[in-house]
Structure formats: C-alpha cells, structure tokens
Amino acid sequence: MSTDTKLITWEVFTQKKQGAAHEHAGSVKATDPKMALLNARDVYGRRNEAINMWVVPAFAITASTPEDVGPFFDPANDKLYRNPNFYKLSNTYKPVAD
Amino acid sequence: MTKNQALYEYALRLGDTSLVLGHRLSEWCGHAPLLEEDIALSNMALDLIGQSRLMLAYAGTLEGKGNDEDALAYHRDARQYRNLLLAEQPNGDFGYTIARHFLLSAYLVTLYQKLTKSSDETLNGFAQKSLKEMIYHLRHASDWMLRLGDGTPESKQRVQESLDACWLFTDDFFDADAVDAILQDGTAPDLADIKTTWLVTVTSVITLAGLQIPATTNGFMRSGSRKGNHTEYLGHLLADMQFIPRAYPGTKW
Numbered sequence: 001m002s003t004d005t006k007l008i009t010w011e012v013f014t015q016k017k018q019g020a021a022h023e024h025a026g027s028v029k030a031t032d033p034k035m036a037l038l039n040a041r042d043v044y045g046r047r048n049e050a051i052n053m054w055v056v057p058a059f060a061i062t063a064s065t066p067e068d069v070g071p072f073f074d075p076a077n078d079k080l081y082r083n084p085n086f087y088k089l090s091n092t093y094k095p096v097a098d
Numbered sequence: 099m100t101k102n103q104a105l106y107e108y109a110l111r112l113g114d115t116s117l118v119l120g121h122r123l124s125e126w127c128g129h130a131p132l133l134e135e136d137i138a139l140s141n142m143a144l145d146l147i148g149q150s151r152l153m154l155a156y157a158g159t160l161e162g163k164g165n166d167e168d169a170l171a172y173h174r175d176a177r178q179y180r181n182l183l184l185a186e187q188p189n190g191d192f193g194y195t196i197a198r199h200f201l202l203s204a205y206l207v208t209l210y211q212k213l214t215k216s217s218d219e220t221l222n223g224f225a226q227k228s229l230k231e232m233i234y235h236l237r238h239a240s241d242w243m244l245r246l247g248d249g250t251p252e253s254k255q256r257v258q259e260s261l262d263a264c265w266l267f268t269d270d271f272f273d274a275d276a277v278d279a280i281l282q283d284g285t286a287p288d289l290a291d292i293k294t295t296w297l298v299t300v301t302s303v304i305t306l307a308g309l310q311i312p313a314t315t316n317g318f319m320r321s322g323s324r325k326g327n328h329t330e331y332l333g334h335l336l337a338d339m340q341f342i343p344r345a346y347p348g349t350k351w
Binding site for chain 1: 132133134135137138141234237238241245
C-alpha cells in the first residue's frame with residue numbers, strides 16, 4: 001500500500017434512517033470530496049448501513065483536548081437539575097432513530 | 099434452435115460475463131494501490147459474482163439436465179464459456195483494470211436498462227437488481243478514468259494505452275447472432291441500439307478525461323465469445339477458479 005502525501009484523512013458520518021442523526025462511522029483516505037464519498041460508500045456503506053453520508057476533512061474538525069476534561073465536563077456531574085429527569089414522557093414517544 | 103435453447107445461451111452469456119469479470123476483480127484483493135480501493139474492487143467483484151449466480155441458476159433450470167449454478171461454473175471448459183472476451187483479459191496495471199471495467203460497466207448498464215423491460219420475468223428481475231450495482235460500478239470507473247486521463251502525463255499515457263488495448267474487444271459486445279434474433283420478441287434488446295447508447299456514454303467520459311477514442315479504421319477487432327472462441331487467458335483463469343471443486347468433487351467447507 002502506498003503512502004501518497006496527496007491523500008488526506010476524511011471522517012465519515014453515516015445516517016441510518018431518515019430523520020436520525022449522522023453518526024461517526026470511521027475514516028477514509030482520499031484526495032478530494034468526490035473520492036472521499038466513493039471510498040466512504042465502499043468502506044462504510046456496503047452492508048446497508050446508511051441512507052446518507054457526510055465526509056469531512058479531518059483537519060476541519062476542532063476537538064477538545066484530553067486536558068480539557070476537568071473544566072469542560074466535570075461541572076455537569078453534580079447538577080442533576082440540568083437534566084430533564086423530572087418530566088413525564090408520553091407513552092407513545094419513540095426516538096426517531098430506534 | 100428453440101426459444102428455450104436461445105434463452106439458455108443468453109443466460110450463460112450474462113452469467114459467464116459477470117462470473118469471469120468478478121473473478122478478475124477478486125484477484126485485486128490484497129493488491130490494490132490503497133486500502134479503500136482494495137475494498138471497492140473486492141466489493142464490486144462480489145456484486146458480479148452475485149449476479150452470475152442468478153443467471154447460472156437460471157441457465158441450469160432452462161437446460162433441464164440437473165446442473166446447478168456451481169456445476170455450470172466449475173465443470174465447463176473454456177470452449178463452453180460464453181463470457182465477453184474483454185472480461186477475461188488479465189488485470190494489467192490499475193489503469194488497465196479501470197479502462198476494462200469502464201467499457202464493460204457502461205455496456206452492462208445499457209444492456210440491463212433495456213432488460214428491465216424484458217418480457218421474461220427472470221431476466222427482468224435480474225436486471226432490476228443488477229442495474230443499481232452496475233450504475234455504481236460505472237460511476238466508480240468513470241471517476242477513475244477522469245482522474246487518470248486528467249492526471250499526470252504518465253497516468254494519461256498509460257490509461258490511453260489501456261483503453262486502446264481494451265477497445266480491440268468491444269466489437270465482441272455487439273456480435274449479435276441467432277440467439278439474439280430469436281429473443282427479439284421482447285425478451286432481449288437489439289444489440290445495435292445498445293451499441294448506439296453505449297458509444298454515447300463512453301465517448302462523453304473519454305472526451306471529458308482528455309483521452310482519445312481509439313481508432314478503428316483499418317483496425318482489427320476480436321470477437322467470438324458467443325461461439326466459445328476465447329483468448330488464451332480464459333483457460334488459465336478457469337484453471338485457478340475451478341481447481342478445488344475439480345480436484346475434490348463435492349467438497350464442503
């Protein structure tokens with residue numbers, strides 16, 4: 001397998017059914033969006049996993065760092081009132097993606 | 099020739115072309131220039147082998163001698179195979195495989211589109227299912243034709259040479275005979291129509307890729323697949339493909 005420097009990494013997001021959120025499926029190498037989409041289809045869509053796909057250049061993604069864990073996410077732990085736990089859901093409610 | 103015999107021959111032609119082309123593509127497994135392409139080629143190989151199973155099973159039924167798809171795939175010799183000559187040509191470099199797949203998938207898309215209107219239920223169902231797969235194959239191959247044709251001087255030269263080499267076998271696609279004539283009752287399309295549409299499709303991509311349509315004036319063209327007159331490569335391919343079932347008849351795993 002060659003290591004062509006023109007190939008960049010693309011993150012692939014697949015949507016399982018209409019209305020569901022796109023979820024991260026993995027990544028592929030490609031030179032441009034068109035090739036990325038074809039490659040994503042072959043790697044992550046060939047077993048009927050998706051009805052729609054996004055490909056995003058990995059460099060376009062800004063991620064939080066592991067050091068951010070404390071200040072970013074810890075303060076949520078002891079604030080139960082931020083969660084919608086005290087509402088009753090209708091029995092007929094069903095998440096779209098299930 | 100009865101209509102049943104013509105249909106049997108026709109099913110073999112479709113089934114054998116898919117099988118042999120699928121086998122060729124499967125030879126790329128583990129050898130493609132990048133991992134994603136390796137998966138793509140193997141994936142397309144499986145599409146084609148799936149298509150061939152449907153048609154060889156149908157051929158077995160029409161033949162009425164109790165041969166199933168495996169018997170037809172593994173226990174016929176090269177002269178009994180009816181696949182298009184281009185399908186059996188060795189993979190060559192990646193550009194050759196792409197040029198071969200481009201010309202063949204454009205042909206199969208055109209043919210299957212017409213077969214979705216066939217009065218024969220099995221051919222019709224087969225075409226409905228297979229057309230979607232072949233449209234993707236054509237898209238993939240066309241995309242690579244553009245990249246290679248419009249790439250570096252070397253990629254352009256090499257893919258042009260491959261295209262020229264493959265072109266030699268394209269008359270074979272349209273070599274209509276008595277089988278086609280009998281099935282002109284709404285069962286199978288007219289190959290002259292297929293040729294017109296096919297030529298428009300391939301010309302547009304070849305031109306867009308900055309490549310030349312290979313010259314055919316005074317050009318020698320090979321055909322003969324419908325009579326089982328193959329190139330030397332089919333025998334070697336079959337020796338590889340048929341070895342296990344012939345050496346160990348009835349083996350299971």
